[in-house]
Amino acid sequence: MNDRFPDATPEELNTSDATCIMCRKEMTTAKKIICGHLFHVHCLRSWLERQHTCPTCRALVVQLENGTTAVGGQQGSQSYAHQHAELKFQDIINSPSLDAASRKIDNLAEKKELDSTLVLMITKAWSAAKDSNMAKDEVRNFG
Ligand SMILES: [Zn+2]
Ligand SMILES: [Zn+2]
Helix, strand or coil: CCCCCCCCHHHHHHHCCCECCCCCCCCCCCCECCEECCCCCCCHHHCCCCCCCCCCCCEEECCCCCCCCCCCCCHHHHHHHHHHHHHHHHHHHHCCCCCHHHHHHHHHHHHCCCCHHHHHHHHHHHHHHHHHHHHHHHHHHHH
16 A cells, blocks of 8 residues: 555645545645545545545546556656556446446547547457457357
8 A cells, every 4th residue: 555656745745735535634644646636545545445436536546456556657748648548448347347338438438538548458458358258159169
């Protein structure tokens, strides 16, 4: 948890409204999540046990287990856009059904948030899923 999100800098605490939205108390130290919002580390922890979205803006707070944590490292604008695509992608991929995923994609398209990076990710994932389904069918036919 402590490594997953970077500490907010004193500047960030000064420039933003340094009140934690969860407990309404002032923050002297805080953690910054991927969308840039700040929270007390203990408030954030208890929230993330139940939710995976930012309590302020509903951005998905992604938790990549493969070590490529979306926060930290390069903070350039390009990687930031990529992180956002990644968040939306994870949200779509984690849909309970293909219908739900399609609805989410339609939604993003309507809001003009379906950018090329995201489309590429989805296309790749879907062709991979199709391949693995076909492979399963083949196995079944052999059985
Ligand atoms: Zn708090
Ligand atoms: Zn947020």
